[in-house]
Amino acid sequence: DTGVSQDPRHKITKRGQNVTFRCxxxxxxxxxxxxxxxxxxxxxFLTYFQNEAQLEKSRLLSDRFSAERPKGSFSTLEIQRxxxxxxxxxxxxxxxxxxxxxxxxxxxxxxxxx
Amino acid sequence: xxxGEEDPQAxxxxxxxxxxxxxxxxxxxxxxxxxxxxxGRGLVHLILIRSNxxxxxxxxxxxxxxxxxxxxxxxxxxSRAADTASYFCATRSMDMGRRALTFGSGTRLQVQP
Numbered sequence: 001d002t003g004v005s006q007d008p009r010h011k012i013t014k015r016g017q018n019v020t021f022r023c024x025x026x027x028x029x030x031x032x033x034x035x036x037x038x039x040x041x042x043x044x045f046l047t048y049f050q051n052e053a054q055l056e057k058s059r060l061l062s063d064r065f066s067a068e069r070p071k072g073s074f075s076t077l078e079i080q081r082x083x084x085x086x087x088x089x090x091x092x093x094x095x096x097x098x099x100x101x102x103x104x105x106x107x108x109x110x111x112x113x114x
Numbered sequence: 115x116x117x118g119e120e121d122p123q124a125x126x127x128x129x130x131x132x133x134x135x136x137x138x139x140x141x142x143x144x145x146x147x148x149x150x151x152x153x154g155r156g157l158v159h160l161i162l163i164r165s166n167x168x169x170x171x172x173x174x175x176x177x178x179x180x181x182x183x184x185x186x187x188x189x190x191x192x193s194r195a196a197d198t199a200s201y202f203c204a205t206r207s208m209d210m211g212r213r214a215l216t217f218g219s220g221t222r223l224q225v226q227p
Contacts, residue, residue: 004156031213033213033214033215035217040219040220041219041220042202042204042218042219042220043157043202043215043217044217045214045215045216048213048214050213055211055213056212056213058214089154091156091157093157095213101144101145101147101206101213101215102147102159102162103159103215104159105149105156105157105158106156107155108154108155108156110154
């Protein structure tokens with residue numbers, strides 16, 4: 001257990017519904033990242049926050065995806081009008097401001113869109 | 115998109131043997147990291163090697179980096195059944211403004227007891 005928590009751990013939704021995931025990073029970590037991982041592949045970067053500022057976004061983050069970190073602590077990732085192609089594991093990671101680049105990952109939220 | 119490929123995609127060995135996994139990447143990097151992922155779980159950081167380093171050790175792990183060939187290898191010595199997992203390399207760009215890690219496609223390691 002790295003100390004990064006994600007909720008829910010599993011989510012099944014019907015196509016067209018909206019879903020929201022939450023990530024609670026390690027409390028002293030200023031940086032927070034979201035990744036998506038499909039079966040048999042490595043994680044793909046979605047977006048990155050430093051405190052409450054969203055500093056980096058991947059082209060994978062279409063306009064149906066939005067992420068927030070309003071108080072620089074927990075973060076939410078919302079997917080609107082879900083599609084079957086959104087089915088994946090959504091991973092959150094955090095890291096401190098100083099030091100090396102290693103990231104601490106949460107257990108992930110597995111999304112299944114039916 | 116994935117940064118590069120890992121080789122082999124799957125590896126099965128006996129307990130006590132050494133396991134070697136290779137990673138290739140495409141762009142200039144600041145550092146390269148290796149992560150382990152047990153089935154259906156989050157990733158755990160194993161080791162980081164900077165672009166100006168050629169080899170690094172941590173316990174039973176040995177990592178090499180060849181920036182001229184844009185490749186790295188991870189050696190796990192004296193493997194244990196508990197080492198069974200997927201292993202991913204991840205690179206951090208030379209652009210210091212970018213914090214994202216770019217992951218390879220992973221090697222699935224099975225260690226038979």
